[in-house]
Amino acid sequence: MEEKKKQELKLPPLEGAESGKVVTRFAPNPNSVLHLGSSRAAILSYEYAKMYKGKFILRFEDTDPRLKRSDLKFYRYIEEDLEWLGIKWDEEHYQSERLPIYYDYVEKAIKIGAVYITECNREKFKEHIMMQKPCPDRDLPVEVQLKRWEKMLSGGYKEGEAVVRVKTDLSHPNPAVRDWPALRIIDTEKYSHPIVGNKYKVWPLYNWASAIDDHLMGITHIFRGQEHFVNMVRQRYLYEAFGWKYPHAVHYGRLMIEGKPLSKSEIEKGIKMGVYSGYDDIRLATLKALKRRGIVPEAIKQLILAMGINTNDAVISLENLYAINRKIIDPIANRYFAVFKPYVVIVLKNIEIPKVIQLYKHPNRKNEIRTLRLEKAEIIVEKSDHEKNVGKEVRFMGLGNFILEKDYATFTDNDLARAKDFPHLHWLPSDTRTKINVLKDDGNEIEGIAEDGLKLELNNVVQLERKFFCRIESVIDNTIKAVYTSK
RNA sequence: GCUCCGGUGGUGUAGCCCGGUCAAGCAUGACGGCCUUUCGAGCCGUAGAUCGCGGGUUCAAAUCCCGCCCGGAGCACCA
Structure with missing residues (x-):
């Protein structure tokens, strides 16, 4: 590689x-x-x-x-x-x-x-x-x-x-x-x-x-x-x-x-x-x-x-x-999920709780794992992702395949092969505490929530999956400040 | 105004000195496909330039000559 x-x-x-x-x-x-x-x-x-x-x-x-x-x-x-x-x-x-x-x-x-x-x-x-x-x-x-x-x-x-x-x-x-x-x-x-x-x-x-x-x-x-x-x-x-x-x-x-x-x-x-x-x-x-x-x-x-x-x-x-x-x-930047406002809460049906989801920090390094914990059957996704995909079967990355409805989603299976043509969406547990602010290149800031693990990436450039690359500039308590790098 | 330096696809660049192999290469961007637990990367493909314009020299010009147009820089007791 x-x-x-x-x-x-x-x-x-x-x-x-x-x-x-x-x-x-x-x-x-x-x-x-x-x-x-x-x-x-x-x-x-x-x-x-x-x-x-x-x-x-x-x-x-x-x-x-x-x-x-x-x-x-x-x-x-x-x-x-x-x-x-x-x-x-x-x-x-x-x-x-x-x-x-x-x-x-x-x-x-x-x-x-x-x-x-x-x-x-x-x-x-x-x-x-x-x-x-x-x-x-x-x-x-x-x-x-x-x-x-x-x-x-x-x-x-x-x-x-x-x-x-x-x-x-x-x-x-x-x-x-x-x-x-x-x-x-x-x-x-x-x-x-x-x-x-x-x-x-x-x-x-x-x-x-x-x-x-x-x-x-x-x-x-x-x-x-x-x-x-x-x-x-x-x-x-x-x-x-x-x-x-x-x-x-x-x-x-x-x-x-x-x-x-x-x-x-x-x-x-x-x-x-x-x-x-x-x-x-x-x-x-x-x-x-x-x-x-x-x-x-x-x-x-x-x-x-x-x-x-x-x-x-x-x-x-x-x-x-x-x-x-x-x-x-790209070959070195770790991957994380961050969900930006406005977002919506989705109730998950037909899954067992609690659940621990393991994801790769980088698709090329399968030995480095990051984890997300679902204590409640509830996740947060971006509103635009939700709107575009209501009524469809989607892949919540790492979680499984779901039929997405207005405010809930029903688990179907975890078959990745079948998910090939589904929209792949990133998500976070609804009880996520870590906040993130990203300073975009036009001077505006966007707000959202992020995986807790991102707090360990101070000064590093990471990729927020499906979003963009950014550099973690500061971590204070539960708030991360990042600066946009590029798509 | 005067003196220099430039003008190759959306962008950057190669070629120009030593004319033909350039009906113009490469990268990036755009688009499509494959692959992939990302809208990234990688792989494959597509579109995109009558080489600023006009004239001349030549069998032959992006490449040489002339004119013009456009852009930039300099014209500080600044760097």
């Missing part, structure tokens, strides 16, 4: 990759949690590193204390999410602790004329750049640049008064590439950094910190969304100036999920405004929400690997994730 016939999902070969020499990194800004989209870079980077027996680095890009502020809790959340995915990293870095390194390269770059410090303000600079003209201080001698650099470091400029820029090509067709900004001043008295506080006033921008780090850390392959495409174009000028070799970069397309917000800002906003209950709100596609719903990490990994490194945009259907997930959990 457990034949391993599933073709191991294989990533296509990586350009320029050699076994033992691949180094990849995942470089999140710790300003939110991981979701299905952001886990893509992590999974691809990690899997490729593993595939080529290389190295995988986790690097927190926390160099904006002002607009995209990092938060201490997210460093930890991201680590948790990665661990949950089964991702292990060989190195971990915080860019906020590497500022002296970035400073060092500014000085080096000034000396080779690769960067300059401009006192042009944003508007003035933009005017020049749009006309493919340099700001006057672009060609100031090295000594002046160094002096300005010292002035920046020593606090001689206030926010916005000076910016380090990388010389590119002023006639580059894309204005966004022309002399891009590398470091700026941030008033950390006002915008304190969660890790280094107000220790530094000069902060690198993404392209500077990322470019320097990718080189210093020996990154050979970069995986990121297409929104970073021009950043590669920009950073190449710097690499060229330093005589470095730019890593192979893969820019995959945009990933969307039917109806679910997949942007950090939208998630953060929704949580702040109380639209979502938290990072694990089941309507979200965060890793924390998926975990809570009983989606296993292996399913997420397989989904991402199946998408590969395609550059076109994808609107993926959650059904796909569910299908993959189901294949993994």
Whole structure:
């Protein structure tokens, strides 16, 4: 039964990759949690590193204390999410602790004329750049640049008064590439950094910190969304100036999920405004929400690997994730009965009481048994099941075959072969005490009763027979709370 | 507007670089059957794509060229 016939999902070969020499990194800004989209870079980077027996680095890009502020809790959340995915990293870095390194390269770059410090303000600079003209201080001698650099470091400029820029090509067709900004001043008295506080006033921008780090850390392959495409174009000028070799970069397309917000800002906003209950709100596609719903990490990994490194945009259907997930959990998830409201009480006729009914916990594992006790000749079934089948002969699963009437049912026999074409209905003894609430994926809750044995499945994904898979989230006294996984 | 990147069945993906074996493969979803103490899983089968549109090159185009349309991304002293 457990034949391993599933073709191991294989990533296509990586350009320029050699076994033992691949180094990849995942470089999140710790300003939110991981979701299905952001886990893509992590999974691809990690899997490729593993595939080529290389190295995988986790690097927190926390160099904006002002607009995209990092938060201490997210460093930890991201680590948790990665661990949950089964991702292990060989190195971990915080860019906020590497500022002296970035400073060092500014000085080096000034000396080779690769960067300059401009006192042009944003508007003035933009005017020049749009006309493919340099700001006057672009060609100031090295000594002046160094002096300005010292002035920046020593606090001689206030926010916005000076910016380090990388010389590119002023006639580059894309204005966004022309002399891009590398470091700026941030008033950390006002915008304190969660890790280094107000220790530094000069902060690198993404392209500077990322470019320097990718080189210093020996990154050979970069995986990121297409929104970073021009950043590669920009950073190449710097690499060229330093005589470095730019890593192979893969820019995959945009990933969307039917109806679910997949942007950090939208998630953060929704949580702040109380639209979502938290990072694990089941309507979200965060890793924390998926975990809570009983989606296993292996399913997420397989989904991402199946998408590969395609550059076109994808609107993926959650059904796909569910299908993959189901294949993994179905062989292990135990089976239970739960009857949801509205339900009806049926009196059983022609049976002996009391009665102990034995059922398999899983159809494939006939050695594991669960039991239901009938003390009274009375069961509860769902109203819709009852309505559809009044007047018919039905199979009460595990109990036997019955002619179902309006409020009673008469036992006929226990012949399973004969029951083949009968509707199979699940049921519970009328004196069942265990209650269950299931949080559905649309945010609504449904109530019902369940087998007592279900209380022992805390944190597990189970199948409520004929209903759906769900994860048992909490068990307090006689009440079980579960979260819907999928059909 | 400018600069990039895309457009293969409902969804995802393979093929496109190096034209024919592709009247397009796989997965998922839908439908039907078998099996089964579940409406799940498994097995079998069915339906579903004139490969965005138009033109060109060629004996031959999803694959090459041109034009157009549509979608996305970027155009921050964000990452």
